[in-house]
Structures are given as C-alpha cells and as structure tokens.
Amino acid sequence: APIITVEHASKTFPNGVAALQDVNVTVCKSEVVVIIGPSGSGKSTLLRCLNGLEEIDSGHITIDDIRLNGNKKNRDIIRQEVGMVFQSFNLFPHLTVLDNVNLAQKLVRKRDDKEATDTSMDLLNKVGLGDRAASYPSQLSGGQQQRVAIARALAMHPKVMLFDEATSALDPEMIGEVLEVMRALAKDGMTMVLVTHEMGFAREVGDRIIFMEHGQVIESATAEAFFENP
Numbered sequence: 001a002p003i004i005t006v007e008h009a010s011k012t013f014p015n016g017v018a019a020l021q022d023v024n025v026t027v028c029k030s031e032v033v034v035i036i037g038p039s040g041s042g043k044s045t046l047l048r049c050l051n052g053l054e055e056i057d058s059g060h061i062t063i064d065d066i067r068l069n070g071n072k073k074n075r076d077i078i079r080q081e082v083g084m085v086f087q088s089f090n091l092f093p094h095l096t097v098l099d100n101v102n103l104a105q106k107l108v109r110k111r112d113d114k115e116a117t118d119t120s121m122d123l124l125n126k127v128g129l130g131d132r133a134a135s136y137p138s139q140l141s142g143g144q145q146q147r148v149a150i151a152r153a154l155a156m157h158p159k160v161m162l163f164d165e166a167t168s169a170l171d172p173e174m175i176g177e178v179l180e181v182m183r184a185l186a187k188d189g190m191t192m193v194l195v196t197h198e199m200g201f202a203r204e205v206g207d208r209i210i211f212m213e214h215g216q217v218i219e220s221a222t223a224e225a226f227f228e229n230p
C-alpha cells in the first residue's frame, strides 16, 4: 500500500521557474526510492514539498493518509512523520550532540529530559556516536555530524525519511559511514526517498529509481530495470 502519493503536483516559483510539472509518484511502505537527475531538475523541491517545507501550487500530496493541502495542522502532523536530512547538517553549534538530538523531542513531542535522553542515546549508539554525546558539532567530522543529523531526525519516530544529497558535502573518506547508516535503515524497513549522486549505492539499496528533468518525472523503474537499460 502506498504511504506517499503525489498526484499531478506542480510548483512554479515566483521567479517563473517551473520546478515541478505534473509530477506523479507513489512510494510504498518500506520502499527505498532514489531520485536522480541533473542539477536544477526539481529533485530538492520535490523532497521539500514532501516535507511541507514548500507547498505545491496544484495537485495533491498525501502521506500516511494525511493530505498536505495548505492546512497548517496537517502540515505540522506531516513534519513530525517525515524526517529529513539535508546536505548541510544544520546542527545547532551551541548545543551538544545530545541536546541537538533531544531538542525537538522536548519542544515538539513534550518528552521529559529522561525520556528524550534515553531515546537519543539509543539512536546515537545506533549511528555509532554514543561516546560523542557531550561533544559539540564543531568537534566532530562532517560524517559524524551527518550521523547526528540522522539520529535527530529518527528521534521523532518518523514513518518516512527523506535524504537530500546527504553525502554530497562530505569528504570522500566519510561518505561510507553515512551510507552505512542509511543502508541499515533501509534494511530495517524504513520508507526512504533519497536524492543522491552515489549511483552504486542507489543501485544497491534502491527499490525504484525516478529520473527527473525540467521538473518532470521522465522515468520511474525498478532499480534492476533502470540500471540494465540506461
């Protein structure tokens, strides 16, 4: 059953750029969908619309039976159900790793300190950073910071995770450790939509590949079929 449905979604920015043009996408539970395409083809805009960071002008987006329809309440619900990881890690520099992962749990989910910390420590251990909870982001490598950002997103218990070029800002030797965390999530059955330039990884973990160009979905195929017939 689809958990994400995008129907006839279009979006034009005020500058006239048609970033999405009649996009149709469905993502099933536990599916890993990889979006590829040239720079400026609308990949990032599509992810941002799935997260409610941007709104489409027309069409429909439904996630877990909740329609993103410009209704603020629905958007707030969906933001909690959809975790997003960006190219830049966006951690708060003045907060420790633990406090970064705790923050939204306390503010949004109203968890008390112990409850939040228990969840955060579980997740930090999962991404291999249990021993860095008291560190500040600037004391970590890029790969470690990105793993903290993933733990922070997971702390909200999202039903879907979006990754927008999560490894593009990393030094090559740190890409592997972030992909490893993403691979484990996929294996765990997390529903994931990711934009990546890591074609080997896309082929390995992707169930389906969506190719975008000029704001349109040009091709949607199983990873197997996509890489057999380039």
Ligand code: ADP
Residues within 6 Å of the ligand: 013, 014, 015, 017, 018, 019, 037, 038, 039, 040, 041, 042, 043, 044, 045, 046
């Ligand atoms: P991709 O992620 O595939 O590189 P984007 O979704 O970032 O593509 O961008 C799609 C198009 O929309 C590009 O032409 C980009 O310049 C434009 N765009 C993206 N965000 C904005 C914005 N906030 N305002 C105006 N144009 C934008």
Ligand code: ADP
Residues within 6 Å of the ligand: 015, 040, 044, 045, 087, 164, 165
């Ligand atoms: P990405 O490809 O990951 O979207 P960009 O560098 O294209 O990264 O965009 C970074 C930010 O700038 C995004 O918030 C995007 O919406 C915004 N942006 C991109 N293109 C434009 C544009 N032509 N005008 C205004 N804002 C833009």
